[in-house]
Amino acid sequence: MSEIVNIFLASVRDGFVQVSAFVAVTVLLFSYVQYRTGGRLVEKLEENRRAGPLVGALMGLTPGCGGAIVMMPLYVRGSVSFGTVVATLIATAGDAAFVILALAPEAALYSYGIAFATAVLFGYAVDRFGLGVSRVDRAVRNIGTTVTDGGVSAPMTGNKVHHYDEAAAGEVQGLVCGADGHHDHDGDSVRESSVMRSLSLAALAAWWVAAAVGLGAGVVYLLRGAPDVPMVADLSFAGLFTVAGLVGTTLSAYLYFVGRKYVGHGDVGHARDTFGSVFETLTHAAMETSFVTVWVIAAYLAYEYGILFTGVDIGGLAAAAGVLAPIAGAVVGLIPGCGPQIVLSTAYAQGAIPFSALVANAISQDGDALFPLIAIDKTAAVVASVYTTVPALVVGVVLHYTWTAVFGLPQFGFGVL
Template identity: 65%
Template sequence: MNELLEVFLASVRDGYVQVSAFVALTVLLFGLVQYRTSGALVEQLSENDRLQPLFGAFMGLTPGCGGAIVMMPLYVRGTVSFGTVVATLIATAGDSAFVILALAPEAALYAYSIAFATAIVSGYAIDRFGMGVGRIDDAVATISNTATDGGVVTSRGGNPTHEYDGDACCETHAARESSVLTPLSHAVHAIWWVSAGIALVLGVMYLLAGAPEVPLTLAPSYAGAFTVVGITGTAASFYIYFVGRHYLGDGHVGRARDSFANLYETLLHAAQETSFVTVWVLTAYLLYEYTVVLLNINIGEIAAAVGLLAPVIGALIGLIPGCGPQIVLASVYAEGAIPFSALTANAISQDGDALFPLIAIDKKAAIVASIYTTIPALIVGVALHVLFDFGSATGFGVLG
């Protein structure tokens, strides 16, 4: 029981410091650009179909999941194409990018360059040809009702056809008023941003130190601040998502906004969107951590023991939403236990935390997107392993 409680508290803490703080920064920066340009960036992106997969790949390439998370609501509202979503997710390396950049920078350069090129080719191919989307749509159509078509593209390769009418998804509603909950929600919002700022500093220090284990403690130390800020930030995120968003704004999350009326509204939107991601990230953390503890699964040992199938296993691990399994695999690579082909396959296949907003709003599109990120991961990973002898390149680019 003590171990299960410790896993819970560590997940609550780590999800905020290691993920949410970086997501908050990216979402806020994107929101500030929208605010300063009165939505011109999103408008230009919507009008330039041919640039969308390239832009998505660039957003996905940024370390962490923030850039990719920004793109998901744009797809939901019909601003960008399904090929753009796939390009973004293929280029996304999530938080494992920080580990590889710190411990194996040369390998990171090659792996993420290959993932970026694969993302661009795949994104444009899906938008241009469809790549069998209809067949996959038919196979998963019975899973759930969706907000979008799950990837059917128009003949000219532009934005997907949506089942809702225009911007109906993004209609605004007045915030509720309460003599207690309204001021409380604004106070929690302020606490949330203080926590996010401190967590960002702690998260950067954590990554620069090589992502070490941080003990759970309330002592006046780095580990103590890590614990207090992480738990506080997650608690504030849950309040904002389940209660506060109804008293702070229009109540919508996971939806892109054209522009913002003022700076405070921009901050509110970033906090609400990041809180939404935090709830899903914590859910994924707990599912993963409890599965590992209860079933005694060691992803590192599995990946290291499969030999020729290493890139296949790397790609399949990438199917697991979230960054936890991917960080484990990156750490195992840095120890020289798996080949470069497995690292690259995982870099292409993994979607990081960016898939959670899409899962929450459009499960069918999320399933199809996961399929489309895994297929090129298998092809590229196996090709590197067999044709270019990267199967023997264990420890390639690792710092001594």
């Protein structure tokens, strides 16, 4: 029982200081750029269609799903090509990027660099040569009827799979941004309760204090060479590390499960063209980071308790799996959303899966960016998923056989701090 409690406390503490505090800074910077540019970034994207796949890959590469989600309404409006959508989804880093950036920055640089190059090449290839998109589109439509809610299915023309009218475009924009820009992750309006709102605002303010202290402790922790930190509660470095971690994770859980329903802007995984104030920017960054925190802690606990209760050597199993590891990474990437990808990224940082599986997952995963497209046209969403999984399988398998043999770099633990 003592070991179970110690694992729980250590996971709760370390997850916030080692990952979430750095996530908060990254999300805040990206959100602040959106706030300062006032949505002009999206206007520029629409004005440069020829550079679509390159710009889409760059937007997908930004940590989190915000950049990728911005591209989906542009496709629905006919402003960007289907190749741009494919490039965006291939390069999508999702919230899992925060985990790798914090725990294995060198691995993040290589894996997302490979994903970016793959995205640009494959995106332009889809636009230029089609690569059988129309045939895959027809095959998917033969399996089930597409529900478009205002969109009109049509054979592939130019570089788009479907053509949509303005009603469909408006619906996707509503799904992405919300009618008034204030909704939670489930699309519900902000609940009214003066007591709960005051409590949630206080939790939000305290969360940023914990994040600031956690960031400072996290930087010192890295500068000291990532030593073991005792679990204490005092004014020492270890005490600040512990208190910031435990308080930060507790507040993250409250904001994600409760607070976002009363503060607003709990639109986790959904993008906005811009933010109306610094407060909105800070709130969005806190809510996004709280979501990542919850999943990171869950991944930590699942891994640690899995080893404790089963005694299984997960790293050994992954090594024995051989080429099946990157294939599995690509398959996991088919699951929409960032949760499973965060779990996989955490497993890599723990030495449980090889680098080839990490890259395959990075290419295959679509994060939350696929949800707006699923809501309007399931066919287009399925086709896009197919065209992100194929290069993921190819690149993952190639890296499995070449990463160590050709480049001399280890499959397990590469770039992990």
